[in-house]
Each structure stands twice: as C-alpha cells, then as structure tokens.
Amino acid sequence: MNSIELVKRLAVGAAVAALLIAAALPCPAASKEELAALADQMPTADRDGKYTGPNPADAQKVYDEILKGGKENIVGLVGLVVEPGKGEDYKVRYLLHGLVTYVARPDAEKDRRMVCEALASTLGGAAPKAVQGFVVQEVQCIADKAAAAAIGKLLLDEELYDPAARALLSIGDTADLFRQALPAAKGRNRVAIIQALGVLRDARAAADLKGACADADESIRTAARDALGTIGDASAVDTLLSGAAGAKGNERTVGTEAALVLAKRLVDAGNKKDAERVYRQLWDTRTAPEERHVRIAGLLGLAEVRGDMADLLAAMKTGDPQIRAAAIQCATATPGREATMKCVDAMEKAAPADRAALLAILGGERRHGRLEGRPRRDERP
Amino acid sequence: MSSSRVSRRQFLGGIAATVTAFTIVPRRVLGGEGYVPPSETLGGALVGCGGRGGGTFGGLGPNVVRLADCDVRFLDRADQKKVYTDFRRVMERKDIDVVAIATPPHWHPLISIAAMQAGKDVLCEKPATRFIAEGRALVEAEKRYHRIYQVGTFGRFGASHDKNQILTHKIMRSGLLKPCKAVHIKKGGLKVKEWSGLVNAKPQPVPPNLDWDMYCGPSPLRPYHPHRFGGTHRGYWDYEGGGMADMGQHHFDPVQWTFGKDDTSPVEIESYAPPAHAEACGMWGWVELKYADGLTFVMESTEWGKPYDRLQPRDVSLKDLSEEDQKKVLAMPDPPPMVDFPTAVKTRQKPGGHAEAAHRAATILHLANISIRVGRKIRFDPVKEQIIGDEEANRLVNQPMRAPWHL
Numbered sequence: 076m077n078s079i080e081l082v083k084r085l086a087v088g089a090a091v092a093a094l095l096i097a098a099a100l101p102c103p104a105a106s107k108e109e110l111a112a113l114a115d116q117m118p119t120a121d122r123d124g125k126y127t128g129p130n131p132a133d134a135q136k137v138y139d140e141i142l143k144g145g146k147e148n149i150v151g152l153v154g155l156v157v158e159p160g161k162g163e164d165y166k167v168r169y170l171l172h173g174l175v176t177y178v179a180r181p182d183a184e185k186d187r188r189m190v191c192e193a194l195a196s197t198l199g200g201a202a203p204k205a206v207q208g209f210v211v212q213e214v215q216c217i218a219d220k221a222a223a224a225a226i227g228k229l230l231l232d233e234e235l236y237d238p239a240a241r242a243l244l245s246i247g248d249t250a251d252l253f254r255q256a257l258p259a260a261k262g263r264n265r266v267a268i269i270q271a272l273g274v275l276r277d278a279r280a281a282a283d284l285k286g287a288c289a290d291a292d293e294s295i296r297t298a299a300r301d302a303l304g305t306i307g308d309a310s311a312v313d314t315l316l317s318g319a320a321g322a323k324g325n326e327r328t329v330g331t332e333a334a335l336v337l338a339k340r341l342v343d344a345g346n347k348k349d350a351e352r353v354y355r356q357l358w359d360t361r362t363a364p365e366e367r368h369v370r371i372a373g374l375l376g377l378a379e380v381r382g383d384m385a386d387l388l389a390a391m392k393t394g395d396p397q398i399r400a401a402a403i404q405c406a407t408a409t410p411g412r413e414a415t416m417k418c419v420d421a422m423e424k425a426a427p428a429d430r431a432a433l434l435a436i437l438g439g440e441r442r443h444g445r446l447e448g449r450p451r452r453d454e455r456p
Numbered sequence: 457m458s459s460s461r462v463s464r465r466q467f468l469g470g471i472a473a474t475v476t477a478f479t480i481v482p483r484r485v486l487g488g489e490g491y492v493p494p495s496e497t498l499g500g501a502l503v504g505c506g507g508r509g510g511g512t513f514g515g516l517g518p519n520v521v522r523l524a525d526c527d528v529r530f531l532d533r534a535d536q537k538k539v540y541t542d543f544r545r546v547m548e549r550k551d552i553d554v555v556a557i558a559t560p561p562h563w564h565p566l567i568s569i570a571a572m573q574a575g576k577d578v579l580c581e582k583p584a585t586r587f588i589a590e591g592r593a594l595v596e597a598e599k600r601y602h603r604i605y606q607v608g609t610f611g612r613f614g615a616s617h618d619k620n621q622i623l624t625h626k627i628m629r630s631g632l633l634k635p636c637k638a639v640h641i642k643k644g645g646l647k648v649k650e651w652s653g654l655v656n657a658k659p660q661p662v663p664p665n666l667d668w669d670m671y672c673g674p675s676p677l678r679p680y681h682p683h684r685f686g687g688t689h690r691g692y693w694d695y696e697g698g699g700m701a702d703m704g705q706h707h708f709d710p711v712q713w714t715f716g717k718d719d720t721s722p723v724e725i726e727s728y729a730p731p732a733h734a735e736a737c738g739m740w741g742w743v744e745l746k747y748a749d750g751l752t753f754v755m756e757s758t759e760w761g762k763p764y765d766r767l768q769p770r771d772v773s774l775k776d777l778s779e780e781d782q783k784k785v786l787a788m789p790d791p792p793p794m795v796d797f798p799t800a801v802k803t804r805q806k807p808g809g810h811a812e813a814a815h816r817a818a819t820i821l822h823l824a825n826i827s828i829r830v831g832r833k834i835r836f837d838p839v840k841e842q843i844i845g846d847e848e849a850n851r852l853v854n855q856p857m858r859a860p861w862h863l
Contacts, residue, residue, distance in 0.1 A: 176831055400803070
C-alpha cells in the first residue's frame with residue numbers, strides 16, 4: 076500500500092467515523108419556527124372542523140424528525156400549546172398526541188422514556204394550568220413510575236388534581252404518592268385521593284380511611300367506605316356494616332355495596348368466615364321490601380361461602396317472589412351430588428308450591444355434578 | 457229485636473252509589489283483559505330525556521308509570537319530586553322499580569350499576585359501555601343483586617327467530633367446527649365521519665340550564681362546547697367512541713349471538729387508520745377482529761383510505777362439518793326464545809340482551825377503537841379481559857374516572 080492509498084483509506088475511515096458519530100449524537104433542537112413548521116405538516120381540519128387524515132407513514136416522518144432533536148424538541152412543542160380559546164394550536168396538540176402514541180410502540184422504549192421525561196419536566200412550572208392538564212393527559216398514555224413524582228406534586232392543585240390522579244392510577248403502584256398527599260388534601264382533592272387509595276388497594280391507608288368514615292362530609296365518608304371495601308381489609312367489616320346500616324338514601328346504598336365488595340374480596344382471599352358475617356348480617360337485617368335486592372346479594376353470598384343448599388332452601392320459603400326466584404336459580408346452578416340430595420330430602424317435607432320449585436331445581440340444566448361443564452341445553456350436540 | 461227498614465228510595469240510592477263507584481273506577485285499577493291491575497303496575501324513571509329517551513322508556517313495557525324524569529339540562533326546572541338533575545336522588549325513591557337510561561354512553565354503566573345497587577331493573581341504551589372494564593363491573597352488579605339488565609338494541613331478538621342464523625348459532629355452539637374459517641364483513645353504515653369530533657372547537661359559555669360538571673361526570677371536565685353535547689357527543693372519546701361504538705352495537709350485537717360469541721371476545725385485532733386524535737374520534741379504514749377459533753369479523757368504513765381487500769366474506773355451513781357431525785347439529789334443539797325486558801322483570805329470567813352479552817358486544821367495538829387509537833395490532837385475553845404485551849393499549853381497557861365517580 077503506497078502512501079497515497081493509505082491517506083485515501085484514512086480519509087474514508089475518518090469520514091465514516093464522523094458520520095457514525097454524527098448519527099449517534101442528537102440533532103440540534105429545532106427552533107420555535109421550525110417546530111411550528113413541522114406541526115403545520117399535520118392536516119388542516121376540514122370545513123366541518125374534523126380531520127380526514129393523514130396517512131400514517133406521512134405522519135411518522137414528522138415524528139421521526141422531531142425525535143431527532145431529542146428532549147428539547149418535545150419541550151419546545153409543549154411551548155406551542157396554548158390555553159383553550161387563546162389561539163390556534165390544534166395541529167400541535169394532534170402532533171404531540173401522535174408522537175406519544177408513536178413512541179409507545181413495542182420497539183421504541185428509548186424514545187418513549189425520552190418523550191416521557193421531557194413532558195414530565197414541563198409540569199409544575201409556569202405554563203398555564205390548562206396546558207399542564209393537557210400534558211398530564213399525554214403523559215398518562217405512556218408514563219411509568221419514573222414520571223410519577225412529577226405528577227404527584229399536582230395532587231393538591233385544585234385544577235390539576237384530577238388529571239394527575241387519573242395519570243397516577245394508570246401508571247399503577249403509586250399509592251405512596253396518594254398517601255403522602257392525603258393529610259393536606261381537602262374537598263374534591265381529598266375525595267379523589269381517597270378513591271385512588273381504594274382503587275390501588277392500599278392496605279397501609281386503611282387506618283386513615285377508617286377515620287374518614289366518620290367525616291362530617293358525606294362525600295368523604297362515602298369515598299372512604301368505598302375504598303375500604305375495595306382494599307379488602309377484614310378489620311373493616313364492622314366499620315362498613317355499621318356505617319351502611321346507619322345511613323340513608325344513596326349513602327346507605329353505596330355503603331352496602333362497599334360491604335359487599337369487601338365480602339367478595341375476603342372470599343377471594345380465602346377468608347370465608349368474615350365474608351359470611353357480612354352476608355349473614357345483610358340477609359338477616361335488610362328485610363324491607365325495597366331492600367330485597369340486598370337480601371338477595373347476602374343470600375347468594377352465603378350460598379357461595381357455605382357451598383351448601385341450606386340457605387337457598389330456607390329462602391324459597393319466603394313470600395317474596397324475587398327472593399324465591401333468586402334462590403331457585405342459584406340452587407339450579409349449584410353443582411354436586413350433595414346439593415341434589417339436599418333437594419331430594421327437602422321434597423319429602425315440602426308444601427306443594429315448594430315441591431314445584433324443587434322439581435324445577437332437580438330438573439335444572441346442571442343438576443348433576445358430574446355433568447358440570449357440559450354444554451347448555453341449547454348448545455348440546 | 458229491631459228490624460232495619462230500608463225504603464225503596466234508600467235501596468235504589470245505595471245501588472246507584474255502588475254502580476257509580478264501579479263506573480268511575482277505571483279499568484286499569486280493576487284489571488281484567490287488556491288492563492293492568494295496580495298490583496302489576498311498576499313505577500318507572502327516565503334518566504336522560506333527550507334524543508332516544510322517550511322511545512327507551514317505552515321499552516320498559518306497557519305497565520310502567522313514569523314517575524320521574526332526570527336530565528342534566530333540567531337545572532331550571534328540577535323540583536326533586538318528578539324532575540331531577542341528579543340520578544342518585546331518583547334511585548333513592550322506593551316507588552321506582554324500573555329505570556330507562558338514555559344518557560350519553562359515558563354515563564350508561566355507572567347509572568345502570570347505581571340503579572341495580574338500589575334494587576331497580578334497567579333498560580339502557582346502547583352502547584352498554586364506554587370502555588371494557590365498565591362492562592365487567594356491569595355484569596358483576598347484575599349478578600350480585602340479581603337484577604334485570606337489558607341493553608337497548610334488539611337486533612338479536614330478530615336474529616334468534618331467523619332459521620339460517622339459528623343454524624349458524626347451533627353449528628358454532630356445538631363446538632364441532634374447528635377451526636372456523638368464517639369471515640363476516642360489515643361494509644359501511646358505521647357513520648364514521650358523521651360521528652367524529654371537532655379538532656378545533658373553541659370553548660363557549662355553559663347554558664344556564666345545564667349542569668355541565670354532572671354531564672362530564674366520570675370523564676374529564678373539559679371546556680363546554682355544544683358539539684360535545686346532544687347527539688354529537690358521539691364524536692368524543694370522553695363520551696362514546698364515534699360511529700364505531702354507536703352503530704357498531706346495532707350491527708355486531710346480533711352477529712355476536714348468531715356466531716355464538718356472547719361469552720367471549722376477539723383475541724387479535726388489527727386496524728388501518730390515520731393517527732388518532734387525543735379527544736376527537738376520527739376516521740379509519742378498516743378493522744379485523746379474529747376470535748380464538750378463527751372466526752373473523754371485519755369492519756370496513758368505506759369512508760377513508762384504500763378499500764379492504766385482505767379477506768373475502770365466508771359463511772358457516774353444515775357442509776363445513778363431517779356427515780356425522782352434521783347429524784349431531786341437526787339433532788340439537790333450537791335455542792329457547794329470548795325473553796324481552798317486561799317478561800324478564802316479571803319472571804326474573806335473564807333477558808335476551810343481558811349484561812354479559814351487551815358487554816361482550818361492546819367489547820368488540822372497544823377493541824376495534826383501541827387498535828385504531830394506538831395505531832397497531834393488539835392481542836386480547838378474553839378471560840382476563842386485558843390486552844397482552846401493550847401497556848399503552850391496556851390503559852384504554854380500564855380508564856380511571858374523575859372522582860367521585862368510579863367503577
């Protein structure tokens with residue numbers, strides 16, 4: 076190799092290396108005007124104010140161009156968003172949402188993280204609340220726990236607590252942030268935080284929530300009972316039962332539902348004893364005609380946790396046709412030889428009307444335990 | 457012993473009074489053929505009194521007396537006796553047995569569930585839900601309180617009387633058709649452009665009679681614009697899901713029954729559409745939804761992009777089965793007739809459009825919309841009711857609500 080050829084090769088190598096380095100480095104961020112021009116490549120709304128495009132491939136070229144400029148381009152785009160009614164920014168909003176969706180695709184983790192960080196960095200600053208609300212909505216689509224702290228700071232903001240709470244619920248595993256915000260939260264913020272602690276099933280909040288069940292504000296009491304039911308803490312059984320029993324109207328209805336949800340959670344966790352206590356009390360005490368559906372819920376719960384026919388057969392003797400129908404339908408769907416024999420035994424002592432019901436159960440589609448899982452009558456070959 | 461003497465005048469007077477009493481008491485009170493006695497008269501309420509409201513209330517049946525109307529537009533006339541703006545006050549009334557719901561869909565599941573928690577039976581306009589997790593909550597409430605729930609679309613009742621569709625239903629439910637190569641294509645009729653939203657709407661003042669906060673309810677509190685309200689609400693993800701969700705349940709609810717899919721959902725969903733808008737439902741070209749057994753549903757909008765050309769329509773036929781299996785299917789009894797809402801309320805049987813069926817039909821549409829919104833193919837677990845391996849898409853399955861509303 077002569078010296079000229081060597082120089083040529085070195086020059087080519089240096090050029091290739093420079094290109095590789097340039098490709099690896101982020102492009103310089105676009106100016107405000109350049110970003111606005113990119114946004115302007117999004118379609119114009121038609122004369123009805125609706126969108127009819129663009130082709131996904133055309134939109135992706137714009138997304139890629141913006142991503143090349145990294146975090147600064149994303150922050151720059153957010154800077155082009157204005158409060159509703161304060162200017163024309165619908166193309167920027169559309170572009171940002173499209174970009175967020177684009178980086179959420181399975182093979183774009185690096186871009187997703189970058190966009191998420193960039194969006195989160197604009198929260199809590201001087202941007203108008205309505206703009207921050209839009210950003211939180213976009214962050215909600217793609218954020219993981221890394222963005223949670225920035226969003227959590229908004230939980231006490233009167234305008235932003237709602238999008239913040241919803242975003243944190245979508246991210247999941249964010250109960251710490253809600254629990255930390257709870258003591259200082261008031262009004263609707265407090266309701267939202269209590270509700271979120273329930274949705275996230277945060278057992279560590281149970282003590283605070285029990286206290287909130289006695290709050291003077293009905294919306295707080297209701298949210299707290301509801302959250303306790305969803306969390307499924309057995310120590311809340313008496314709180315929820317007494318709270319519902321002592322309430323009227325909607326508060327009684329919602330409190331009763333909380334007790335039933337708690338019972339279901341207890342069953343799922345294998346604690347049938349406490350679940351039975353809830354179901355039994357509802358069956359025994361909700362005897363007014365307008366609460367027959369609560370009795371029915373209690374009855375169906377008892378049938379599930381006890382796994383026998385005793386309560387169902389007893390319920391058939393009530394004069395209420397709805398309770399009777401629920402008992403018959405539940406008994407018909409209860410599988411197993413033991414259940415069948417209970418019905419047969421009951422037949423011997425039953426009044427004529429009850430015998431008809433028992434015959435209906437015995438003739439039911441899934442009466443024989445060993446037939447369970449076979450197709451229903453209309454499905455059977 | 458004293459005897460009571462009754463004069464002829466007194467006697468005739470008594471007879472006249474008795475006859476008059478029977479004459480002025482209407483037949484509806486006494487009952488008899490063609491009349492409903494008071495013991496069978498139900499108290500009803502209508503929640504959402506615009507648009508379809510009156511028709512939906514009529515679906516409750518002939519023996520329902522309308523005792524309450526509830527609508528967020530009634531701020532200027534609510535008397536808390538017959539007219540309300542807050543549905544929770546309606547549910548507190550002990551004299552209301554059945555509720556018709558004709559609000560925009562973002563309220564459908566929550567009001568349906570609240571009604572069932574309060575012991576009412578429910579007839580609710582379609583689509584049953586706005587997102588998938590709402591449907592499971594609806595099913596649980598129906599089951600927990602043993603209430604009657606019927607979604608307000610009745611195409612499946614017609615399908616269940618059609619001989620060809622009954623045969624398809626029996627073939628599918630027999631489990632003998634493996635794999636299923638059927639392709640059902642719905643071309644057009646989904647009002648995609650008509651029910652899409654505005655992307656450049658400017659906020660306007662809230663009308664004085666409208667409780668806008670209550671209207672937004674579980675959805676984000678947005679600035680008011682009339683296009684978000686009163687029918688055109690269909691064009692916004694906050695309230696519905698465009699023409700797909702609105703017209704889709706009409707079309708796919710009966711088809712779902714015909715193909716025996718009332719208890720499951722598609723597992724692979726692929727779409728062709730422009731990038732979705734964050735708030736406004738927009739255009740799309742087509743969506744393919746494939747069930748685990750191979751059955752494929754296709755929606756083609758005919759309103760955007762290239763025409764759909766990936767699959768051809770293909771029916772289910774007895775010829776798809778062996779001779780032996782054909783005999784088995786032909787020996788199957790027809791499915792029992794579907795129970796309508798008034799009969800279900802009376803007999804406590806499940807109506808034809810019960811919660812699980814309504815939820816699964818709505819799920820078809822929600823999955824189609826999710827694929828459109830994320831712009832990629834998704835896979836769905838119909839048992840766990842979650843999207844597999846796509847966190848962003850999965851966040852649209854169960855969308856957190858604005859407090860105090862929640863599932």
